[in-house]
Amino acid sequence: MKGIGVSRGVCLGKALVYSEIPVKLNRPFKGKETEEADFEKARLEVLEKNQNLARKTKRGIGREEAAIFEAHCSILQDEEMIVPIRGEISLGASAVDAVEKVMNQYMELFAAMDSEYMKQRASDIQDIKMQLQRQMQGISLPDTGSLQEPTVLIGEDIPPSVTAGLDFRHIVGLVMEGGGKTSHTAILARTMELPAAVGVKGILENVKNGMRIALDGNSGEVFPEPEKKVTERFRKEIEKEKQERKRRAERANLPCVTKEGKRVQLFGNIGNVQDAQKALQYGAGGIGLFRSEFLYLTGEFLPTEEQQYQAYASVLRSMKEKPVIVRTLDIGGDKEVPALPMKKEQNPFLGNRAIRLCRKEKEVFKTQLRALLRASVYGELQIMFPMISSVEELRWAKGMAEECRRELEKEGKEVKEKIPMGMMIEIPSAAVMAETFAKEADFFSIGTNDLTQYTLAADRGNEEIADLYTYFHPAVLKLIQLAIEGAHKNGKPCGMCGEAAGDKKMIPILLGLGLDEFSVSPGGIGEVKEWIGRLSARECREIALEAIKAESAEKAEQLAEIFWEKQ
């Protein structure tokens, strides 16, 4: 079977199939005693699971984090939930339907309350409801924490809130039936350096739990129950990669310079505190993108100021004098946060996401800014705002940061004097008006994934139109040029934290346009450093301008290919 290889490397492992089977409602009534027994059994089983999770979390992570599971345990033992559910059952509802009705009433009650905190509790109740119903219908989520051997996770497409909660110690690869090159799963896989293939048609139908799987994340090929010959080839390949990684780590200490000796900033993209260590190991000169969403995706509670402060401070401390660009909350679109339920939107990518959502949820945004400002004393923090499409949004965000700074200073808390505030260039309007934005922003970072999908009106997760989605499109290249030039005219630096910054064929074009900083996933740093070392920025200038003038993405990409052949 073959899909699209989205994260390099090969692996061998046992299959673990993840599927979200919907709960079936309107079940026939099997009699009061049976239904009551079903409910009680599920309740005790789910309770035990949550008690174990609470204990495990308390030991492994901390008391704060364990509070979520403890709250779940309290709800599961709450007579104000149990009695009404039994009441519904005695009126002739099946256990699943009784749970549905009673829990929905509580959910509506909480969701309708003014307080943000109460609205979040609605999602706790939703979560318990699902746990109870899944338990009653025998639907299980993969328990990756108890895996013993190398495992390949297989699914349709795994939502971020689920991946954030998985234990990845024994996961060696990911295979998705759906998803595109820049789907969340693909990005996650690259960050974690796990081989991955997406868009693998038929995988769910042909693979069962426990089957042996060989996965080639370069070609996108998947072999269920591989022959001995294939297994041996993969074993050799895995060994080779191990050696390669070792060599790459050795190169990490060398500086990143072009052939003519021009110094280029090479940074790492990270999604959590552990990634920072990895970025340092691979020789990152800084963090070009710290995706703060991961703090929000794991729990059913929004992270507190203190939790966030700890996380930011820890990354800043480990990076020491190296810059760390933290992107403020970028949710909505394909990233949902369990603790912040959002309305279903017809066009989530064009809807209430990132900075737009923060303007509505001012307190959530302020909590994050306060945590960031407090952490600023530990290193070289830079704050970056996502999804900026108009100058007003940028001014508003900077104004909020100013407000938080004043509050903190009044409270006697220390904040670093100079914290650069920049913005993502990921909406065409921002690229077109880059010169105007650069007067107010301290730096730019181009997010090519969104910039490409918005410029070409091509959903980056939709495999049906995967061929339309390419950042080699001259229109995208032109916007990149506008962003870089707009920044430089105002004496500001421009970086890139999208996938394109780590693409061998894109690098000559970007170098030629004068990009100041490349930020890529930690594992890619060594390679990008080597590629940049083989290029001269002066020579790249010509091919960059030619590519922008090309008539199609295909032609532009060809130009880059030919250019590389001559190096």
Next chain:
Amino acid sequence: MTKTKVKVVSKSGLHARPADTLTKLASKFQSKVELICDETRIVNAKSILSVLAAGIDCGMEVELVCDGEDEKEACRELVKAIEAGLGE
């Protein structure tokens, strides 16, 4: 029946951890434990859902009503805990 008025001092009111601490403590007693807020609404103090749904904020005064064999002890312990901020 033992009754007493008490002011909620936990910064976040009876939400989050304080609510959980309160219901856990209340559940240790045999007695029925209720909170009466605004003199009309009766809240089952052993139920996390009821306590949360009541939306009791910091500074609000509630009446604690315990009824049962260990009502005196329950009342004493709960008032002490609420006045101490419920482990916040």
